[in-house]
Amino acid sequence: MFDEKIYRRFNHTVAACFVIYFLFPQKIMGLERIYLVILLWIIILGIEYLRLNKNLNLFGMRDYESDRVAGFVWFASGTFIILGFYEMGAFPQSLAVATIIMAAYTDPVIGEVNHKLGDRWGLGIGFVCSFAIYQLIVGVIFYSVLGGLIAVLVERPKLKWFDDDLAMQILPISILSILWLSGIGPDLPETIIESGL
Amino acid sequence: MKITEFYIYAMYLVVIITSMLFIVKDYYIIGSLLILGNLVPGYAMANSLMGNNEN
Numbered sequence: 001m002f003d004e005k006i007y008r009r010f011n012h013t014v015a016a017c018f019v020i021y022f023l024f025p026q027k028i029m030g031l032e033r034i035y036l037v038i039l040l041w042i043i044i045l046g047i048e049y050l051r052l053n054k055n056l057n058l059f060g061m062r063d064y065e066s067d068r069v070a071g072f073v074w075f076a077s078g079t080f081i082i083l084g085f086y087e088m089g090a091f092p093q094s095l096a097v098a099t100i101i102m103a104a105y106t107d108p109v110i111g112e113v114n115h116k117l118g119d120r121w122g123l124g125i126g127f128v129c130s131f132a133i134y135q136l137i138v139g140v141i142f143y144s145v146l147g148g149l150i151a152v153l154v155e156r157p158k159l160k161w162f163d164d165d166l167a168m169q170i171l172p173i174s175i176l177s178i179l180w181l182s183g184i185g186p187d188l189p190e191t192i193i194e195s196g197l
Numbered sequence: 198m199k200i201t202e203f204y205i206y207a208m209y210l211v212v213i214i215t216s217m218l219f220i221v222k223d224y225y226i227i228g229s230l231l232i233l234g235n236l237v238p239g240y241a242m243a244n245s246l247m248g249n250n251e252n
Contacts, residue, residue, distance in 0.1 A: 002201070003245040014208045016231055023222065059201045073213040097227065105234045136226050185206040195223060 004074050007060045009108045013073065016104035019080045019097050020194040029122045033195075035088045041080045048073045071165050077167035078103065092190045095147075098137035099173040102151060106130045107168055110155055126152040145177070147172045205246060209239065 024033045030125045048070060052057035061070060079100050109129045114122035131148035138144065154167040179185035214234045219228035 001198075002205075002243070002249050005203070006238065006241045007201075007243050010208065010235070010242040012234045016234055017211050019227065019231075020215045020218065023218055059198070101227070101230055101234070108238070127212070133230065136230065138232055147231045183246070193222075196219065 002059075004060050008062075008071075009112070011060065012075070012108045013104055015072075015075055015079070016101045018083075019100050019105075019193075021083055021192070022093060022097060022195060023197050024045075025196050034084060037080050038082050041076065044073060044076050055178055068160055069163070071163060074163035075103070075165035080167040082169055082173055088133075091173055094189050094190060094192045095136045095143070095173050095176050095180070097192060098134045099111075099169055099176075101137065102130045102133040102147065102172070103165070103168040105133065107155060107164060110152065123152050123162060126135075126155065137192065138188055140184050140186055143176050143180075143188060147176055150175055202246070202249075208230060212239065 013127035021033070021037065023090045024036070026033060028036060028139075047056065047058075051058055051070065052067070058070075065071070082091060082096050082100060085161045086093060106126050106129045110122045113125045117125075127148045130143045130151040134144035134147045135141070138147075148173040151168050155164045157167075160165070176185065180188060209218065212231060216228045216231040236251075
């Protein structure tokens with residue numbers, strides 16, 4: 001039997017690879033690339049439907065997830081919402097890339113640090129982690145500090161119908177994008193990845 | 198359990214291919230982030246996988 005906790009952490013960090021979407025050509029087999037995301041979302045929702053109805057047994061699920069939507073569905077939903085809004089022009093690409101990678105790494109980092117050093121350290125190191133990712137990708141201190149703060153603050157409340165895997169993506173990118181679009185926040189590099197493999 | 202093992206190997210493949218694609222396209226920061234972020238959990242997962250296979 002594998003270690004379930006390690007398996008969950010690895011699943012979480014691998015989710016950062018969703019950013020490969022930005023390398024895809026705009027059209028795949030004549031269809032807009034966003035349809036690929038919708039298809040994947042339907043598959044994930046189908047798997048979750050089977051799991052919740054006890055027709056499918058997935059390894060690595062937490063006990064409390066037996067009768068509620070699992071973390072992987074929340075995370076995928078958050079990422080797919082980001083990609084959808086990016087295609088509509090609501091979110092700049094740089095923030096979308098940074099937020100997806102940040103959420104994939106920061107949540108397990110906070111979980112591990114909380115477990116080993118305590119909650120305060122979890123908040124602090126979680127902030128450093130998310131700040132560093134925003135700074136490396138977006139490169140604007142204003143967005144890095146704010147994005148890092150929002151990410152660690154929304155990770156804390158544990159709500160049944162609004163998981164932190166979703167909140168850690170949607171809230172930081174929404175607030176940062178509103179600040180950027182309204183002109184309150186400083187300018188940022190809008191596109192950092194050119195599409196086309 | 199075989200399916201889970203296969204899925205884990207697929208995850209390694211996804212990380213390697215995605216990060217290599219970013220590096221080949223000169224997006225070094227994103228490629229490196231994908232490798233570095235998955236290094237520790239990937240290593241721990243490999244240890245767990247090997248322990249499981251030995252049993």
